[in-house]
Amino acid sequence: MITAEALHKHYGDKVAVDDLSFEVRPGTVTGFLGPNGAGKSTTMRLMLDLDHGGGVTLFDGRRFSAIRHPAREIGAVLEAKAFHPTRSARDHLRMLAAGSGIPASRADEVLELVGLAEVKRKKPDGFSLGMAQRLGLAQALLGDPPTLILDEPANGLDPHGIHWLRDVLRSLAAEGRTIFVSSHLLSEMSLMADDLVVIGRGAMIYNGDVDGFVREFTRSTVLVRSPHADRLADALRGLGGVTVDLLGGELRVSGVDVDEVGEIAFRHNVMLRELTAETASLEAAFITATEAVEEYVGGVA
Numbered sequence: 266m267i268t269a270e271a272l273h274k275h276y277g278d279k280v281a282v283d284d285l286s287f288e289v290r291p292g293t294v295t296g297f298l299g300p301n302g303a304g305k306s307t308t309m310r311l312m313l314d315l316d317h318g319g320g321v322t323l324f325d326g327r328r329f330s331a332i333r334h335p336a337r338e339i340g341a342v343l344e345a346k347a348f349h350p351t352r353s354a355r356d357h358l359r360m361l362a363a364g365s366g367i368p369a370s371r372a373d374e375v376l377e378l379v380g381l382a383e384v385k386r387k388k389p390d391g392f393s394l395g396m397a398q399r400l401g402l403a404q405a406l407l408g409d410p411p412t413l414i415l416d417e418p419a420n421g422l423d424p425h426g427i428h429w430l431r432d433v434l435r436s437l438a439a440e441g442r443t444i445f446v447s448s449h450l451l452s453e454m455s456l457m458a459d460d461l462v463v464i465g466r467g468a469m470i471y472n473g474d475v476d477g478f479v480r481e482f483t484r485s486t487v488l489v490r491s492p493h494a495d496r497l498a499d500a501l502r503g504l505g506g507v508t509v510d511l512l513g514g515e516l517r518v519s520g521v522d523v524d525e526v527g528e529i530a531f532r533h534n535v536m537l538r539e540l541t542a543e544t545a546s547l548e549a550a551f552i553t554a555t556e557a558v559e560e561y562v563g564g565v566a
C-alpha cells in the first residue's frame with residue numbers, strides 16, 4: 266500500500282504539486298493521469314524522496330529513505346535510458362543486483378521476462394526507446410519488489426510491446442503487488458488500470474475507480490434506430506431534462522436510461538431497430554475533466 270500525504274512542490278512562484286494526497290492499493294494497477302506539465306513526474310520524484318518538497322509518502326508504512334533494500338521493495342522507472350554507458354545490459358543489471366544482495370542469475374531471469382535475452386550482451390546506449398523501456402522494467406523487477414512506480418513505461422513501445430506491458434502489469438498486480446503507473450495512452454489505461462489518480466496543475470481532480478471517473482465526467486447516451494425516430498424524439502423531448510440529437514433515423518439520447526427509452530417507445534407505438542446503451546470512453550472523461558486545467562493548449566492549423 267502506498268499512502269501519499271499532502272505532497273507539495275513549487276518552483277519559484279509556480280506550484281508544480283499542490284497538496285496531493287492519495288492511496289494506491291495492493292493488487293491493483295493504479296493509473297496516474299494528467300495533461301502535460303500537470304506534475305506527474307514531479308509527484309513520482311517526491312514519492313521516492315528524489316526531490317525536495319512538502320509531504321510524506323509511505324510504502325507499507327515506511328518512507329523510501331528508511332527502507333534498507335529499496336530494490337527489493339520498490340521498483341521504479343522514472344526515466345527510460347538512464348543506464349550505464351559502457352556496460353552491457355546484462356552487466357548493468359548484474360552490477361545493480363550485487364549492490365542490493367540479489368543473486369546475479371536474477372539478471373538473466375528479468376532480461377528473459379522483458380524480452381531482451383537476445384540482446385543482453387549489447388550496450389544499452391544503442392537501444393531503441395522501446396528496448397530501453399523494457400530494460401528499465403527489468404531493472405525495476407530485479408529485486409522482485411511488491412511495489413512498482415513507473416513513469417510512462419509505454420512510451421516508445423510498439424503495439425505488441427504495449428499489449429505485452431499491459432499483460433505483465435496486470436499479472437504483477439494479480440500477484441498482489443501495488444502498481445502506480447503514469448501514461449498518456451488513455452485507451453490502454455482503460456484496459457489496464459483498476460483505479461485512477463487524475464491531476465491537473467498539480468492538484469487532485471479525481472481519485473477512485475476507472476468506471477466512476479467515466480461516470481462522473483461524461484453523460485452516458487442511448488443510441489436508438491427507428492423508422493419513427495422523429496416521433497420518438499418528440500416524446501422524449503417532452504420528458505424534460507433529456508437531450509435528443511436526431512440524425513436521419515438515428516437518435517442519441519442522454520438524460521434517460523435504455524429501459525426508459527424502451528418503455529416510452531412501447532407506449533408511443535414506436536418500432537425500434539436498435540436500442541443500445543453507449544458507454545463513454547476514458548478519453549472523453551479525461552478531456553472533460555482536464556480541459557479547464559490544461560497548461561499547454563495548441564491551436565488548430
Ligand SMILES: Nc1ncnc2c1ncn2[C@@H]1O[C@H](COP(=O)(O)OP(=O)(O)OP(=O)(O)O)[C@@H](O)[C@H]1O
Binds near residue numbers: 301302
Ligand atoms: N526543474 C524545474 N524547474 C522549473 N519548473 C519545473 C521543473 N521541473 C518541472 N517543472 C514544472 O513543474 C510542472 C510539472 O512538471 P512535471 O514534469 O512534473 O509534469 P508532468 O505531468 O510529468 O508532465 P508530462 O506529462 O508533460 O511529462 C510543469 O509546469 C513544469 O514546467
